[in-house]
Amino acid sequence: MAFFxxxxxxxxxxxxxxRDDVTGAxxxxxxxxxxxxxxxxxxxxxxxxxxxDGFKDAADWKENxxxxxxxxxxxxxxxxxxxxxxxxxxxxxxxxxxxxxxxAIHGLLYDVPHDIMIAESSAxxxxxxxxxxxxxxxxxxxxxxxxxxxxxxxxxxxLTIITTVHNRSGRNIPMSDGWHPYxxxxxxxxxxxxxxNSKQEVQFNDALFPTGKIIxxxxxxxxxxxxxxxxxxxxLLDMNQPMPHCTLSDETLGLALMIYxxxxxxxxxxxTPPHRKSIAIENLSSAPxxxxxxxxxxxxxxxxxxxxxxxxxxxxxEKKEEKKGFWKRLFG
Numbered sequence: 001m002a003f004f005x006x007x008x009x010x011x012x013x014x015x016x017x018x019r020d021d022v023t024g025a026x027x028x029x030x031x032x033x034x035x036x037x038x039x040x041x042x043x044x045x046x047x048x049x050x051x052x053d054g055f056k057d058a059a060d061w062k063e064n065x066x067x068x069x070x071x072x073x074x075x076x077x078x079x080x081x082x083x084x085x086x087x088x089x090x091x092x093x094x095x096x097x098x099x100x101x102x103x104a105i106h107g108l109l110y111d112v113p114h115d116i117m118i119a120e121s122s123a124x125x126x127x128x129x130x131x132x133x134x135x136x137x138x139x140x141x142x143x144x145x146x147x148x149x150x151x152x153x154x155x156x157x158x159l160t161i162i163t164t165v166h167n168r169s170g171r172n173i174p175m176s177d178g179w180h181p182y183x184x185x186x187x188x189x190x191x192x193x194x195x196x197n198s199k200q201e202v203q204f205n206d207a208l209f210p211t212g213k214i215i216x217x218x219x220x221x222x223x224x225x226x227x228x229x230x231x232x233x234x235x236l237l238d239m240n241q242p243m244p245h246c247t248l249s250d251e252t253l254g255l256a257l258m259i260y261x262x263x264x265x266x267x268x269x270x271x272t273p274p275h276r277k278s279i280a281i282e283n284l285s286s287a288p289x290x291x292x293x294x295x296x297x298x299x300x301x302x303x304x305x306x307x308x309x310x311x312x313x314x315x316x317x318e319k320k321e322e323k324k325g326f327w328k329r330l331f332g
Contacts, residue, residue, distance in 0.1 A: 012058030095140025
């Protein structure tokens with residue numbers, strides 16, 4: 001059997017490891033750390049390359065989880081919430097969860113432990129499923145819901161991630177969902193190129209909140225180098241374009257990451273941290289501050305569910321010079 005799933009107690013926490021012995025691809029998920037994807041590895045040129053900028057161990061995560069929120073689940077709101085406050089059905093709510101400059105960021109579930117519901121493999125895949133039952137304990141979001149997160153590793157170095165939210169509050173609730181992974185290929189993102197199926201960007205003000213306007217930005221549609229580029233931008237994906245909707249590639253390393261979000265994730269937030277060793281590429285169901293501006297906000301009725309899916313795929317790429325040489329040898 002090509003696929004395997006195992007649970008290991010190591011590095012100070014339990015790891016759920018999905019493995020494809022045909023390609024050598026390995027995905028490592030940490031249930032106690034918000035069900036984050038901590039590693040997605042592939043053998044390449046004699047080394048095992050991890051494209052996820054994750055944590056060394058449980059101690060590293062505990063100390064640094066809010067320092068960039070690497071890999072965290074963004075729920076029930078994504079990115080920034082203005083003044084940590086919003087109104088819903090005539091009532092105002094304020095959350096006291098993690099804040100930056102007075103604004104709540106990155107939701108409520110970035111550090112909650114998830115229960116393991118499934119950890120198994122077959123001839124075609126290895127998968128695991130996790131459950132977190134939010135009981136409405138934060139005064140800023142007193143709406144109970146269940147969150148199921150499923151990871152599925154399949155052939156071709158493909159990892160599918162499905163989040164399903166089920167409203168258990170007995171009333172209508174606002175909801176946004178997303179992820180905050182940091183990806184790395186080579187030593188620096190300055191050696192990488194980025195392509196995004198988008199010609200539109202959410203306009204931000206100086207405080208990085210949407211103004212309500214969508215503006216044109218075609219720079220990344222056909223791909224462009226990340227060298228010396230600083231980004232903290234939210235793009236509106238053109239879901240009618242052929243997938244993948246985002247590709248991060250490093251020709252020097254010879255690897256590319258392709259991202260395939262479904263229509264439940266129409267927004268893509270991209271952030272380049274100052275250290276430039278990795279880049280955050282965040283699938284989002286809504287724009288930042290959606291609880292206030294309603295841009296992409298999902299409303300779930302009592303007992304309603306909503307699924308959000310994205311897929312990661314690692315592939316090899318050739319240098320442009322090598323491609324030219326191949327065609328020259330072929331045709332003279």
